[in-house]
Amino acid sequence: MMTEKYPFEQKSDAGKGPVKRLVVLPFRKSVEISFKSIKARFFRSMITTLSLVLAVSFLSFVYVSNDAANGLLAADDPDLRQSLIQSGYDLAPGADRVDSSPKQRWIAILSLLVCAVGIVNAQLMAVTERFREIGTMKCLGALDRFILRLFMLEAGMQGLAGAAIGALAGGLFALLNAWFMFGAAAWVHLPGVVVTGSVIKAIGVGCVLSLIGVLYPAVLAARMQPVEAMRAEH
């Protein structure tokens, strides 16, 4: 890295022995700072994450509902097949899988998009509020990428928590819904592993979304010159 030239090396620090001319922020410390930052602004973080919770719970609901329906289909029971068709699943004769309908897919994609825009907006505001803090950190020696990392970590943690809550809630709701429609059979034939996979997939989508949403605001914050950052608030 930048270890070749140290303009101050020969000058005043010659007596202090070899000191690395690098500024660092250990990963653990970044996590600690980000976590405290979320805790200190808990309410704001919750609002930022709320739309994510909703969007991910819908996604998870769609996934898990389909998993449950597939479980019923796999049971190879004509009665169950009939009740699936009655409750609105498009089953061609001989089909052995159900898939999310185009309508469901569209709603899921739209809700995720709306949620991403909401995150960008909320994070832009959060970053603006913290210009002075960012400027101060830069005066203390923070590199652009420290700032970027702190914001990404915060968003990652928020995303993980929000998406986990959303995915579990959505999945649970889908299971209750299946039980309501098909009775105990839905639970008996439930493919546990697949459902778990679906919930994890929904959590992953939520995390990625949260990170994408913070990327632009975080880059903006990281690139700020200290003076700009500190003046901006007035």
Place this chain on the structure above:
Amino acid sequence: MDAHHNIVRVSDVTKTFKMGKVEVRALQGVSLEVKAGEYLSIMGPSGSGKSTLFNMIGGLDKPTSGKVYIDEVDIAQLDAYELAWLRCRKIGYIFQTFNIIPVMTALENVTLPMVFAGMNNDAAVDKGLELLELVGLGDRFQHKPSELSGGQQQRVAVARALANDPAIILADEPTGNLDLSTGEEIIKLLKTLSRETRVTVISATHDFKMLNVSDRVVWVRDGSIDKIEERDELSISVGQIGAREAAATGGRTE
């Protein structure tokens, strides 16, 4: 290293701000040399360019023309890493608005620059406590800025500025948001530090209490240096200072 080398050298620095079509010439050719260990005050009325000069010396902003040398290194030549290192290790900043990071405790604020400097956590905490003790806040280390008074926050800022044993402490109106006696305490603290640790203190201010402790005073006016006075030239009566203040601010009362 000789004790009286120039730690800061400002050479014919100008700064022009463009706001649409209007150009504001905040600095118009400032040259200045600061010796290691000196306590220097930059005095001048509001809008004279003190903060702008502060930002140039601190490597927080780039001059339109001219050069700033810290330890005879032209800081315009530094890349982002070296500049960050300079801000972290060589310079301690103190601001009028304290700028304590609001979500961190006093101790965390003081240790942050040491973390950036690569010090391990225990050593940083020990030194942070020591520094807070030094500025008289030994028992308040767990407090958040919102639980501290302005004067106490500024003390935290002083401790934080000292975290990595910088060669220079730069202060932009450190007493600007403090009442008379609290301001005086901060000034005393800075003076004590400068005497005991031989750190160079450069302070932009229009607080006349600063005059008594300064080795040298640079009077700035309309973006250029009006005059530079040594300590012994400063032994002037309060009445004259009052008159000078009136003249410097164009008769305006602060």
